[in-house]
Amino acid sequence: MTTPDAHRVIDQRIDRVVPLTTPALLHHHLPLDAALAEAVVAGRRAVGRVLDRADDRLLVVVGPCSVHDPAAALEYAGRLRETADRLADDLLVVMRVYFEKPRSTVGWKGLINDPGLDGSGDVNTGLRTARALLLDVLRLGLPVGCEFLDPITPQYIADTVAWGAIGARTVESQVHRQLASGLSMPIGMKNRPDGSISTAVDAIRAAGVPHVFPGIDVSGTPAIMHTRGNADGHLVLRGGGGRPNYDAESVAGALDLLRAAGLPERVVVDASHANSGKDHRRQPLVAADVAAQLAAGQRGIVGIMLESFLQPGRQELDPTRELTYGMSITDGCLGWDTTTEVLTELAQSVRTRRASLPASA
Numbered sequence: 001m002t003t004p005d006a007h008r009v010i011d012q013r014i015d016r017v018v019p020l021t022t023p024a025l026l027h028h029h030l031p032l033d034a035a036l037a038e039a040v041v042a043g044r045r046a047v048g049r050v051l052d053r054a055d056d057r058l059l060v061v062v063g064p065c066s067v068h069d070p071a072a073a074l075e076y077a078g079r080l081r082e083t084a085d086r087l088a089d090d091l092l093v094v095m096r097v098y099f100e101k102p103r104s105t106v107g108w109k110g111l112i113n114d115p116g117l118d119g120s121g122d123v124n125t126g127l128r129t130a131r132a133l134l135l136d137v138l139r140l141g142l143p144v145g146c147e148f149l150d151p152i153t154p155q156y157i158a159d160t161v162a163w164g165a166i167g168a169r170t171v172e173s174q175v176h177r178q179l180a181s182g183l184s185m186p187i188g189m190k191n192r193p194d195g196s197i198s199t200a201v202d203a204i205r206a207a208g209v210p211h212v213f214p215g216i217d218v219s220g221t222p223a224i225m226h227t228r229g230n231a232d233g234h235l236v237l238r239g240g241g242g243r244p245n246y247d248a249e250s251v252a253g254a255l256d257l258l259r260a261a262g263l264p265e266r267v268v269v270d271a272s273h274a275n276s277g278k279d280h281r282r283q284p285l286v287a288a289d290v291a292a293q294l295a296a297g298q299r300g301i302v303g304i305m306l307e308s309f310l311q312p313g314r315q316e317l318d319p320t321r322e323l324t325y326g327m328s329i330t331d332g333c334l335g336w337d338t339t340t341e342v343l344t345e346l347a348q349s350v351r352t353r354r355a356s357l358p359a360s361a
């Protein structure tokens, strides 16, 4: 307190302050060893090569809408690893391991914020659980993808991540654009919930250049971050404003916007969210449309995102009822069987695209 009256003006709406572990301490207890660090570097490089079309495979970011049960997420990762290996000639599979949920109004904000699923907000446990799971997924041999929402969480987990997203609700935020400019992995910028694509294009441009902003360093100390800019920014089409934007015409329009902005013409299509009207049963239809575009030779689509878990659909987080194992508590997900069918179809479409294009294209 700086003056005797400070208590009258400081933290008037803060109920409680709980110490937070530092990134360095978490890394100390849950280290990324040399082999895993090499896997992260290789994963980021592989994603970058697909984005640059030096590799003609399709990037597939697939996994639960959110992780609420690490055991179920790890079981999912084990299954995904086998499928990813089987389809590795055509698909670069990155597992969605999402711990931070941006909410339209209120709701569960993800495992880092509330690992107890009960509003108790034990962020220290959340960070520890999240990092442990990320390391486990890496050990299984899968690269991971996360959304970065809170500006300080990357110091705790970003060293494990091969692909990141800035979500639809934060893509216009300067804080998130600055953050993306310093993140070490390729970052997908979602179009805004109202469907605005130009906002995401602006975000790619903003994150592509250096910034200076206050943050924390790995020791947890406040620090002025001088970033280099992220050249691997790309657009993620997730639909919005009541309409999808995965169809060929929308994709062509988005590629035009990127070209006009002097950016690489490449998009990832999110088959979920407003592209499926949040109905998981529609994701295969979106994927089939994307597959048809690929088979017709569309090279501007470099990736797809699917929300998928062990069980299809979603369930309410209701403290009075036991949760169904392997089912989403946020947006509805494809079940495992449908996921493998969709991935197999996408791999076939990549082969068709490859066969239809000259080798040097």
Ligand SMILES: O=C[C@H](O)[C@H](O)COP(=O)(O)O
Pocket: 065, 101, 102, 103, 104, 105, 106, 107, 273, 330, 331
């Ligand atoms: O991906 C998950 C949700 O779409 C996102 O967190 C927003 O959810 P909400 O609109 O239910 O808050």
Ligand SMILES: C=C(OP(=O)(O)O)C(=O)O
Pocket: 065, 098, 101, 102, 147, 166, 167, 168, 169, 190, 238, 273
């Ligand atoms: C919240 C998400 O997506 P969006 O930002 O597109 O709503 C998500 O992918 O989990």
